[in-house]
Amino acid sequence: MQFEYYTLPMELGKVIKKQELPRCSLQQSIAHHLHLILTTSFGELLSDPDFGNGLWEEDFDNVTYRGRQKELIIQSLMRAIQRYEKRLEKVRVQLTVSQEEVSDLSAESRVKRKLDIVIAAILKATNEPITYRDSFFISPLAYN
Numbered sequence: 833m834q835f836e837y838y839t840l841p842m843e844l845g846k847v848i849k850k851q852e853l854p855r856c857s858l859q860q861s862i863a864h865h866l867h868l869i870l871t872t873s874f875g876e877l878l879s880d881p882d883f884g885n886g887l888w889e890e891d892f893d894n895v896t897y898r899g900r901q902k903e904l905i906i907q908s909l910m911r912a913i914q915r916y917e918k919r920l921e922k923v924r925v926q927l928t929v930s931q932e933e934v935s936d937l938s939a940e941s942r943v944k945r946k947l948d949i950v951i952a953a954i955l956k957a958t959n960e961p962i963t964y965r966d967s968f969f970i971s972p973l974a975y976n
Contacts (some may be wrong), residue, residue, distance in 0.1 A: 869909075920955065922950065951963070951964040
């Protein structure tokens with residue numbers, strides 16, 4: 833059976849106007865959904881306060897990421913993916929933490945903590961491997 837998947841973010845204006853919504857492949861749909869899971873903190877989705885992950889609870893921690901914190905984030909991501917992305921199995925999550933200097937329009941340089949996330953899994957429907965990569969800057973620290 834062939835399924836149709838819609839891109840995120842959804843263009844609700846098109847729904848109201850009864851126009852066609854953009855579609856995407858199974859892999860793109862999963863990537864969109866994983867990005868949504870990664871960028872949502874617990875309690876942000878009012879209809880399901882458990883949707884999201886614990887990554888954002890660590891956002892303002894200025895202490896260097898310890899192994900235990902990193903492991904807690906990975907476990908939270910694993911639980912969220914296993915619960916909310918049923919099209920995947922044998923999920924593995926890798927998290928790399930680094931610091932990068934970021935320049936902006938002001939004269940200041942800022943050091944931000946960068947999280948690189950790699951999610952590897954198997955598509956249940958086709959038994960194919962899939963890899964999703966994403967990264968986020970968190971915890972800004974300004975210096976002169």
